[in-house]
Amino acid sequence: MDPRNDSPVLDLLEERHLVERHPDPTDRRSHAVSLTPAGRVRLTELRHAADAVEHAMIGGLGDAERRSLHQTLTKLFVDLTEDDDG
Numbered sequence: 001m002d003p004r005n006d007s008p009v010l011d012l013l014e015e016r017h018l019v020e021r022h023p024d025p026t027d028r029r030s031h032a033v034s035l036t037p038a039g040r041v042r043l044t045e046l047r048h049a050a051d052a053v054e055h056a057m058i059g060g061l062g063d064a065e066r067r068s069l070h071q072t073l074t075k076l077f078v079d080l081t082e083d084d085d086g
Helices: 003-015 037-058 061-080
Strands: 019-024 026-034
Touching: 003 019, 026 037
Parallel strands: none
Antiparallel strands: 019 026
């Protein structure tokens, strides 16, 4: 996550009572962020939804096909996130 986006995203999540910010006792510029009970419920719901989408997308693939897809997607991710200087 781009640090420039942290505050607006956290503000929104806090407004929806999904996270809480707590001042860091050792660094007044920092805050610890934790899920609220409602946030934990929502996270569980989102995980179930993601599992359902994944099953719908790749449920028909065999084990070898899934491994191959995972390897390909991992390679694409690494290629896209690799530092251009490296």
